[in-house]
Amino acid sequence: MLKDLKRVRNIGISAHIDSGKTTLTERILFYTNRIHQIHEVKGKDGAGAVMDSMDLERERGITIASAATHCEWNKNDINIIDTPGHVDFTVEVERSLRVLDGVILVLCSVSGVQSQSITVDQQMKRYQVPCIAFVNKCDRSGANPYRVAKQLRDKLGHNSVLMQIPIGLEDKLKGVVDLISMQALYFEGDNGENIIAKEIPAELQDEAATKREEMIDAVSMYSDALTDAILEEKEITEAMIVDAVRRGTIAREMTPVFMGSAYKNTAVQPLLDAVLKFLPAPIDISNEAIDHNRNGESVTLTSDFDKPTVALAFKLEDGQYGQLTYIRVYQGGLKKGDTIINSRDGKKVKVGRLIRMHAAEMEDIEEIPAGHIGAMFGIDCASGDTFVSPGINYSMIAMHIMEPVISLSIIPVDNKSQINMSKALNRFTKEDPTFRTYVDKETNETIIQGMGELHLEVYVERMKREYKAEVQTGQPRVAYRETITQKAEFNYTHKKQTGGSGQYGRVSGFMEPCEEEFEFVNKVTGGRIPTNYIPACEKGFRGCMDKGPKLEFPVTGVRVTLVDGAYHAVDSSDMAFQSAARGGFLEGYQKAKPVIHEPIMKVVIETPNEFQGSCMGLINQRRGIILGSQEEGVMSVIESQVPLSEMFGFSTILRSATQGKAQFTMEFSSYKQVPQSVAESIMKAKEEDKKKK
Amino acid sequence: MLRKDLIQKSPVVQILGSEYLGQGKFGAVVSRAGVGKTQFLVQIAISLLLEGKKIIHISLYDPIDKINVRYKEGYTNLIDSIGYIDPQKAARLWDDIAPCKFGITCHENTFSPKNIRDYLVSLKKNSLEMPAMIVVDGLDFDRDCSVVLDRLSELGSEFSLAIWFSMKSHREQPFTDKGFPVQLDRVQGRFDKAVYLQPKEDKIEVVILKDGIKVNERHLIEPATMMLA
Numbered sequence: 053m054l055k056d057l058k059r060v061r062n063i064g065i066s067a068h069i070d071s072g073k074t075t076l077t078e079r080i081l082f083y084t085n086r087i088h089q090i091h092e093v094k095g096k097d098g099a100g101a102v103m104d105s106m107d108l109e110r111e112r113g114i115t116i117a118s119a120a121t122h123c124e125w126n127k128n129d130i131n132i133i134d135t136p137g138h139v140d141f142t143v144e145v146e147r148s149l150r151v152l153d154g155v156i157l158v159l160c161s162v163s164g165v166q167s168q169s170i171t172v173d174q175q176m177k178r179y180q181v182p183c184i185a186f187v188n189k190c191d192r193s194g195a196n197p198y199r200v201a202k203q204l205r206d207k208l209g210h211n212s213v214l215m216q217i218p219i220g221l222e223d224k225l226k227g228v229v230d231l232i233s234m235q236a237l238y239f240e241g242d243n244g245e246n247i248i249a250k251e252i253p254a255e256l257q258d259e260a261a262t263k264r265e266e267m268i269d270a271v272s273m274y275s276d277a278l279t280d281a282i283l284e285e286k287e288i289t290e291a292m293i294v295d296a297v298r299r300g301t302i303a304r305e306m307t308p309v310f311m312g313s314a315y316k317n318t319a320v321q322p323l324l325d326a327v328l329k330f331l332p333a334p335i336d337i338s339n340e341a342i343d344h345n346r347n348g349e350s351v352t353l354t355s356d357f358d359k360p361t362v363a364l365a366f367k368l369e370d371g372q373y374g375q376l377t378y379i380r381v382y383q384g385g386l387k388k389g390d391t392i393i394n395s396r397d398g399k400k401v402k403v404g405r406l407i408r409m410h411a412a413e414m415e416d417i418e419e420i421p422a423g424h425i426g427a428m429f430g431i432d433c434a435s436g437d438t439f440v441s442p443g444i445n446y447s448m449i450a451m452h453i454m455e456p457v458i459s460l461s462i463i464p465v466d467n468k469s470q471i472n473m474s475k476a477l478n479r480f481t482k483e484d485p486t487f488r489t490y491v492d493k494e495t496n497e498t499i500i501q502g503m504g505e506l507h508l509e510v511y512v513e514r515m516k517r518e519y520k521a522e523v524q525t526g527q528p529r530v531a532y533r534e535t536i537t538q539k540a541e542f543n544y545t546h547k548k549q550t551g552g553s554g555q556y557g558r559v560s561g562f563m564e565p566c567e568e569e570f571e572f573v574n575k576v577t578g579g580r581i582p583t584n585y586i587p588a589c590e591k592g593f594r595g596c597m598d599k600g601p602k603l604e605f606p607v608t609g610v611r612v613t614l615v616d617g618a619y620h621a622v623d624s625s626d627m628a629f630q631s632a633a634r635g636g637f638l639e640g641y642q643k644a645k646p647v648i649h650e651p652i653m654k655v656v657i658e659t660p661n662e663f664q665g666s667c668m669g670l671i672n673q674r675r676g677i678i679l680g681s682q683e684e685g686v687m688s689v690i691e692s693q694v695p696l697s698e699m700f701g702f703s704t705i706l707r708s709a710t711q712g713k714a715q716f717t718m719e720f721s722s723y724k725q726v727p728q729s730v731a732e733s734i735m736k737a738k739e740e741d742k743k744k745k
Numbered sequence: 746m747l748r749k750d751l752i753q754k755s756p757v758v759q760i761l762g763s764e765y766l767g768q769g770k771f772g773a774v775v776s777r778a779g780v781g782k783t784q785f786l787v788q789i790a791i792s793l794l795l796e797g798k799k800i801i802h803i804s805l806y807d808p809i810d811k812i813n814v815r816y817k818e819g820y821t822n823l824i825d826s827i828g829y830i831d832p833q834k835a836a837r838l839w840d841d842i843a844p845c846k847f848g849i850t851c852h853e854n855t856f857s858p859k860n861i862r863d864y865l866v867s868l869k870k871n872s873l874e875m876p877a878m879i880v881v882d883g884l885d886f887d888r889d890c891s892v893v894l895d896r897l898s899e900l901g902s903e904f905s906l907a908i909w910f911s912m913k914s915h916r917e918q919p920f921t922d923k924g925f926p927v928q929l930d931r932v933q934g935r936f937d938k939a940v941y942l943q944p945k946e947d948k949i950e951v952v953i954l955k956d957g958i959k960v961n962e963r964h965l966i967e968p969a970t971m972m973l974a
Binding site for chain 2: 206661662664665666668669670672673677678679680681682683688691693
């Protein structure tokens with residue numbers, strides 16, 4: 053692995069579903085000689101793309117797990133992570149962005165900035181990741197890269213600057229004009245591997261000159277040398293422009309826009325050049341960790357090979373040789389035989405086999421130096437763990453993890469499946485923090501929770517394929533919650549003083565709605581409840597939050613203020629006060645007008661204009677609120693908010709209503725109160741469930 | 746209470762009264778570019794939203810985000826006009842009324858009343874609350890709009906809707922003998938109500954061109970807030 057970090061790039065490829073991320077990655081691997089034959093995502097040869105290594109990915113033509121791969125371009129190391137486009141797998145995107153230094157934001161030249169592009173953009177903002185944009189599919193009918201660049205400005209607020217213009221569009225796409233070198237680039241050979249630079253065609257010369265002027269004008273603010281050259285009318289060199297674009301991009305103040313067609317092998321190589329020229333090397337990015345030995349002060353990490361090692365495990369996979377842990381080293385380096393410490397639990401581990409991944413294939417390496425991404429075998433850890441050299445106690449700042457919104461009961465069909473299912477669940481929950489599992493105490497059923505129907509469907513399928521665990525699934529269930537809507541007082545005495553050792557405790561106070569999940573405020577004065585019983589009271593109240601008294605859904609948004617109480621010198625105990633708090637909670641809760649909240653999803657439908665009305669109708673039938681509908685070319689984009697409980701099976705219904713021409717994305721938006729009529733039916737269903745049990 | 750106060754303060758209620766257009770009838774806000782047609786239409790729509798009704802806002806040039814900003818601004822101006830209000834109360838009311846507005850953005854050449862009809866039919870089929878009004882902002886009345894107006898008129902009658910349009914006039918074109926801007930004159934028979942906005946010193950003058958006995962009434966409004974001066 054290269055130790056000159058100026059020649060290393062850790063990049064991701066992110067975009068909306070079907071924008072061609074995986075196809076682009078496949079071309080990059082081909083041009084960098086990592087693969088010698090191109091397979092399409094859903095190609096006729098049935099091989100599927102190299103990066104979609106899971107059978108399921110190849111079958112469905114979607115990327116589920118981020119695949120990490122490595123390639124070399126012009127003697128530079130590029131580590132690439134190809135991320136899923138589907139929102140249900142958004143944690144994969146979060147995870148990748150956490151460890152990447154730059155991103156190629158792939159946009160479809162026909163559909164432009166789509167809903168998932170917006171989500172990815174928010175994630176990039178969260179982790180301050182610079183990006184360059186690639187307008188893909190310029191060969192498709194209706195392609196308009198200029199419109200996409202404008203949408204980048206209007207919809208995402210990017211300062212998008214065109215670095216190329218197309219030579220022809222749609223089926224006449226021939227190549228691109230590079231506005232820096234002012235050359236026309238054509239891509240010849242069976243796979244576009246021969247780049248032919250020619251003079252710009254006469255009919256494009258004026259346009260190219262105007263666009264170059266616009267580009268230089270836009271990027272001049274990031275370089276004094278360039279500004280001076282413009283003002284003094286000196287020669288503007290390529291190096292000046294490149295330097296200015298690089299500065300602007302790394303500062304996240306501009307987004308250079310490139311274009312082409314990965315599928316038609318057009319203009320992928322210039323994009324690779326752009327990755328090296330404009331996206332940051334590990335030394336250009338500042339990364340921070342928390343020092344637990346110094347009260348959580350933040351420490352800036354440097355890509356120094358001699359400093360103590362700090363590395364982040366960002367993804368786990370179950371390989372044929374045991375657990376494969378993907379790791380990004382931020383400082384120091386990992387060598388075979390090194391001893392490192394998992395800062396979460398303080399356990400010492402010895403570094404065994406180190407590898408560099410190339411989708412499903414792997415290459416053994418001796419070390420992973422700072423600034424690189426690699427993987428190690430045989431280390432038991434969880435995703436998000438930080439590994440450090442002995443002597444320091446740093447941890448990297450945690451990733452943003454969303455709460456699951458949907459659950460499903462699964463029942464193994466036989467004993468063997470039961471054992472395999474446990475193994476699979478153990479693995480999946482370690483791999484994916486948004487996938488959770490628990491056993492329902494009442495029904496004894498195993499419940500899996502996740503971010504959407506597809507998310508859970510994929511895991512059930514993986515259980516069958518990878519672990520031979522045959523399971524039957526129940527109906528998907530929505531993660532409802534309970535909360536209170538008004539302030540209510542409680543005054544409860546727990547008293548059991550008949551025979552044996554007694555129990556006595558009185559709690560009095562009030563509960564009210566709040567923004568936090570749960571807050572406990574102690575305002576007891578004068579020792580009415582001795583201080584040593586206060587934690588027991590808090591525990592008692594907190595214990596009630598797991599299962600609400602109304603419908604046994606988890607309770608959120610409650611602040612309990614304990615004002616007064618009483619104790620008995622002999623009969624009071626922790627247990628007695630816990631029981632008193634539980635009684636107090638139940639008493640107050642009924643008076644505080646509890647309501648049920650349900651997850652509301654942001655649903656974005658993209659449909660041909662002629663089906664706009666029927667799609668809006670579908671939303672209305674589902675208690676949805678249409679926020680707006682916007683025409684974009686031949687398509688309409690309908691944005692709405694719909695309760696998750698109404699969205700089960702929506703993809704089939706949408707397909708049949710639009711002759712399969714519309715698609716939709718769905719992601720969690722917020723929790724909102726369930727209307728009374730729906731609340732009643734939920735209560736009814738819950739009662740029937742109880743009767744069955 | 747807040748709803749009632751805001752309705753009373755609404756400039757459009759004060760100018761046009763609270764009785765709205767009859768079913769299937771048209772209304773127009775006419776002015777030259779940049780005077781405040783859209784913002785006035787937004788105030789008309791907000792007064793209906795405050796009455797608990799639903800509206801559809803179709804814009805032929807503004808993106809959805811901009812439509813939303815216009816409504817938020819219009820609501821804030823109205824709130825500010827009645828002095829101090831508990832911000833939480835104001836925010837809650839906005840949360841209540843904002844989802845009752847549904848914005849559609851489309852291009853003029855692809856604007857199709859058929860899509861709107863499909864949507865309304867689906868609402869009716871599912872016994873959901875129907876909108877009371879449609880705002881059509883940006884239709885070019887310099888061209889022949891009779892086909893679109895016919896379709897919209899049918900829609901209005903079928904679903905008991907009032908439809909308000911913005912209508913752009915031109916500085917250099919004088920009013921016709923009937924006292925209407927040229928664009929309105931061509932189609933005035935279809936319209937039940939029409940107001941004309943024109944700058945007057947540092948205010949905007951609202952002249953009622955069509956509305957029964959109110960014709961020729963004049964009111965001054967603030968250009969920044971569209972509230973009565």
